[in-house]
Amino acid sequence: MTLRRLPETVINRIAAGEVVERPASVIKELVENAIDAGAENISAVLRDGGQTLISVTDDGHGMHRDELALCIERHATSKLPDDDLLHINSFGFRGEALPAIGAIARLAITSRAEGSDDAWMIAVEGGKAQDPEPAALSRGTRVEVRDLFFATPARLKFMKAAKTEQIHATDAVKRLAMAHPGIAFTLSDGHRDLLKLPRASGESARLDRLSRIMGRDFSGNAIAIQAEREGAHLTGFAGLPTLNRGNGALQFLFVNQRPVNDKLLFGALRGAYREFLASNRYPLVALFIDLPADAVDVNVHPAKTEVRFRDAGMVRGLIVGAIKHGLAEAGHRASTTAADAALGAIRPGGTGGGFGGGNYRGSPVSAGLRDRADAFHTPFPGLDAAPSAAPSAPFPDDDIGDYPLGVARAQVHETYVVAQTKDGIVIVDQHAAHERLVQERIKKALDAGSVARQGLLIPEVVELDEDACGRLLGRAGELAELGLVIEGFGDATVVVRETPALLGETDIQGLIKDLADDLAQWDEGLALTQKLGDVCATMACHGSVRAGRRLNGAEMNALLREMETTPHAGQCSHGRPTYVELKLADIEKLFGRR
Numbered sequence: 001m002t003l004r005r006l007p008e009t010v011i012n013r014i015a016a017g018e019v020v021e022r023p024a025s026v027i028k029e030l031v032e033n034a035i036d037a038g039a040e041n042i043s044a045v046l047r048d049g050g051q052t053l054i055s056v057t058d059d060g061h062g063m064h065r066d067e068l069a070l071c072i073e074r075h076a077t078s079k080l081p082d083d084d085l086l087h088i089n090s091f092g093f094r095g096e097a098l099p100a101i102g103a104i105a106r107l108a109i110t111s112r113a114e115g116s117d118d119a120w121m122i123a124v125e126g127g128k129a130q131d132p133e134p135a136a137l138s139r140g141t142r143v144e145v146r147d148l149f150f151a152t153p154a155r156l157k158f159m160k161a162a163k164t165e166q167i168h169a170t171d172a173v174k175r176l177a178m179a180h181p182g183i184a185f186t187l188s189d190g191h192r193d194l195l196k197l198p199r200a201s202g203e204s205a206r207l208d209r210l211s212r213i214m215g216r217d218f219s220g221n222a223i224a225i226q227a228e229r230e231g232a233h234l235t236g237f238a239g240l241p242t243l244n245r246g247n248g249a250l251q252f253l254f255v256n257q258r259p260v261n262d263k264l265l266f267g268a269l270r271g272a273y274r275e276f277l278a279s280n281r282y283p284l285v286a287l288f289i290d291l292p293a294d295a296v297d298v299n300v301h302p303a304k305t306e307v308r309f310r311d312a313g314m315v316r317g318l319i320v321g322a323i324k325h326g327l328a329e330a331g332h333r334a335s336t337t338a339a340d341a342a343l344g345a346i347r348p349g350g351t352g353g354g355f356g357g358g359n360y361r362g363s364p365v366s367a368g369l370r371d372r373a374d375a376f377h378t379p380f381p382g383l384d385a386a387p388s389a390a391p392s393a394p395f396p397d398d399d400i401g402d403y404p405l406g407v408a409r410a411q412v413h414e415t416y417v418v419a420q421t422k423d424g425i426v427i428v429d430q431h432a433a434h435e436r437l438v439q440e441r442i443k444k445a446l447d448a449g450s451v452a453r454q455g456l457l458i459p460e461v462v463e464l465d466e467d468a469c470g471r472l473l474g475r476a477g478e479l480a481e482l483g484l485v486i487e488g489f490g491d492a493t494v495v496v497r498e499t500p501a502l503l504g505e506t507d508i509q510g511l512i513k514d515l516a517d518d519l520a521q522w523d524e525g526l527a528l529t530q531k532l533g534d535v536c537a538t539m540a541c542h543g544s545v546r547a548g549r550r551l552n553g554a555e556m557n558a559l560l561r562e563m564e565t566t567p568h569a570g571q572c573s574h575g576r577p578t579y580v581e582l583k584l585a586d587i588e589k590l591f592g593r594r
């Protein structure tokens with residue numbers, strides 16, 4: 001076969017395959033162009049998931065006639081004035097998006113340059129451009145893309161359902177809108193608004209924009225993040241560990257206002273939350289990293305969602321350190337969603353109905369239950385007045401004062417502590433709460449230099465399989481630093497001679513077996529100090545107050561006071577809340593008092 005140069009139209013369609021993956025890619029490129037043009041209002045229309053029409057209109061600085069003819073040529077751009085790829089300060093810089101779109105669709109661009117009396121329109125169909133023509137437009141630019149992939153029919157086979165493509169496109173616009181609260185965004189399907197975000201200003205502008213996209217719960221349960229290191233600035237908001245999801249859909253990361261999907265950054269997030277969340281739970285996060293343009297390379301892939309950092313370790317450390325510091329500052333705080341979930345579980349059918357006064361709303365109530373409830377609310381025979389003296393309370397009537405978690409009033413099922421606050425009640429899971437307290441004590445002791453040990457009067461013998469035994473003995477020195485002293489006793493047995501004093505009376509058999517299982521999952525070359533949070537969590541689980549243990553009033557209040565002064569006491573190691581707070585107003589609603 002003879003070597004030949006491909007036609008320009010074919011070259012453009014091949015290049016378009018990298019830039020335009022789906023309708024979401026098109027709308028992303030067009031909105032980015034609008035932002036680069038200094039727009040304050042961006043309006044987009046998406047029909048049939050973007051296959052029949054994608055339209056983006058902005059009020060930016062627009063283009064002159066000559067620029068309009070040049071913008072559809074490959075590698076023509078206004079965003080690299082010095083031809084310097086090390087100092088990229090805009091979204092676009094390759095000059096590939098519009099030519100790529102024009103090569104595979106019917107493209108029409110109408111624009112009016114700022115200060116100009118005329119607007120012009122140029123059309124491109126399957127890579128073939130027409131001459132610019134006069135048009136009508138008050139200001140800015142309008143780009144219309146029709147019949148996407150009509151020139152590359154094979155790509156149409158890979159298009160998903162219109163609803164699926166619409167979701168992807170909406171997500172692309174949301175990500176860009178999050179980084180630019182000063183710009184108003186509107187996205188519709190031609191019949192209704194899919195997204196309507198007004199311009200926001202002031203100190204709360206970013207959080208307001210994030211809340212509109214990530215949900216109202218986020219603003220009330222997010223910690224402000226702000227840190228700086230070696231010229232890199234990190235800002236944004238990180239959700240409390242108890243506000244989590246089963247996937248990472250609500251984790252957003254931005255580098256110099258550019259939404260990115262970078263493994264390094266998401267790995268840093270996992271590292272920051274490792275001590276507070278189970279491996280299958282994901283926090284809600286929106287973080288913005290701003291650093292000098294020459295410290296990051298965005299010229300990695302045509303989609304521009306991947307970046308390379310000059311000092312990746314510094315960036316990772318900045319994220320991990322800032323989030324951990326923010327979570328420590330939050331103290332014992334837990335997310336309000338825990339209370340909402342509890343109230344939702346109490347309400348019949350989740351509709352807010354109560355049982356008081358015969359008002360049975362929500363899910364149907366059986367006749368037998370209704371009769372028993374009516375009988376319960378019937379006044380006792382001969383009851384004319386209240387008793388002259390109230391029965392004595394099992395707990396002293398301590399002054400509630402300013403205690404955030406209140407004063408203990410009862411223990412329920414030897415598992416939950418019920419405390420009274422000024423304006424409600426707090427229900428504490430005693431095992432989960434004490435587990436977190438013990439974990440933090442061990443970490444604090446390690447930071448101070450060493451963990452106090454207690455020798456066992458009778459050493460504990462634990463039988464394991466040979467592999468597990470070998471893993472434990474291979475880490476015996478590191479475990480000793482954590483206060484756990486073990487020795488080999490045959491091929492498949494270890495002897496425990498000392499345990500951390502902070503654990504008190506603990507389930508040694510369970511502790512050793514769990515540690516052996518943990519070691520089997522971790523990297524053999526990873527030091528235990530790098531998995532310190534996980535080791536401490538395993539130890540704390542076996543050394544904490546167990547469910548089923550009866551506590552007296554003093555012990556309960558001591559638990560509450562320590563929770564108030566201990567960082568991260570609002571959640572256990574798996575991200576579950578250690579306590580739920582119910583406001584009196586919400587409780588009164590349950591009983592129809594409000």
